[in-house]
Amino acid sequence: MSAQAPVAVASSLETVELTKSFGGVTAVDHASVRFVDGKVNGLIGPNGSGKTTFFNCVTGMIKPDAGSVAYRGNDITRHASDRVARAGIGRSFQLCRVFPRMTVMENLLVAVRHPSLRTLLRSADDEHERERARHWLRRVGIDHLEQAEARNLSYGQQKLLELAGVLMGDPDTIMLDEPAGGVNPALIGRIATLVRELNDEGKTFIIVEHNMEMVMSLCDHVVVFDRGRPIAEGAPSDIQKDPRVLEAYLGV
Ligand SMILES: Nc1ncnc2c1ncn2[C@@H]1O[C@H](COP(=O)(O)OP(=O)(O)OP(=O)(O)O)[C@@H](O)[C@H]1O
Numbered sequence: 001m002s003a004q005a006p007v008a009v010a011s012s013l014e015t016v017e018l019t020k021s022f023g024g025v026t027a028v029d030h031a032s033v034r035f036v037d038g039k040v041n042g043l044i045g046p047n048g049s050g051k052t053t054f055f056n057c058v059t060g061m062i063k064p065d066a067g068s069v070a071y072r073g074n075d076i077t078r079h080a081s082d083r084v085a086r087a088g089i090g091r092s093f094q095l096c097r098v099f100p101r102m103t104v105m106e107n108l109l110v111a112v113r114h115p116s117l118r119t120l121l122r123s124a125d126d127e128h129e130r131e132r133a134r135h136w137l138r139r140v141g142i143d144h145l146e147q148a149e150a151r152n153l154s155y156g157q158q159k160l161l162e163l164a165g166v167l168m169g170d171p172d173t174i175m176l177d178e179p180a181g182g183v184n185p186a187l188i189g190r191i192a193t194l195v196r197e198l199n200d201e202g203k204t205f206i207i208v209e210h211n212m213e214m215v216m217s218l219c220d221h222v223v224v225f226d227r228g229r230p231i232a233e234g235a236p237s238d239i240q241k242d243p244r245v246l247e248a249y250l251g252v
Contacts, residue, residue: 029228045225090171156187
């Protein structure tokens, strides 16, 4: 075998100088960030520091004004959200998105990426898809609610349903926007356990979260945003002591 230069290990997700403004507000400001592949990454920062806008730019929900996004070495800047999903990135939303009048099972069947309505309708009868849906419902712990309408689930259960929907897409990287927000402590524990298990199985996570207890106990690597750009990154224990982080949060 001939000697070859070692192949560089790509970071999971990397942005360079990513920028997005709304009128006079620069929500994401030349943000260059690398998230670590195979790890649970946290993205924290004060209210309005640009975390959700950053997620939206990365996942194709909105188009950045400038800068680039690469996923595992491939440029995905300004790719539409379905293309970003096909590249292997799944995401949840700060305000949980489920179809309230559909059953839990129906929500999962429509969550799968479908190129056309015809495929969607066919797959509604596809036992294989249903089995996959049941598998993820068992994993998130709401399989007993399969036939319930989503609007009858508690908010925490709806978040678990949304997560099951993300998992139906079989993403390699999962971006969660405030998974613990508005969720009772018991379900927060379940979500955290699930994240740990899925990470052990190889999924990379990038989690925006205000619940510091969850961030500090769950994340391997934390990036801190302030005013649209990263101001610190590192292990949770280092981040907690970083004066720049304390200043951003407390204004001290
Ligand atoms: N669609 C929009 N139109 C105008 N301004 C926006 C829009 N989306 C976000 N902003 C502004 O951009 C800034 C960053 O908002 P963003 O929601 O990304 O922050 P965040 O860190 O996710 O906040 P939070 O932690 O409170 O959810 C804020 O000043 C916000 O008001």
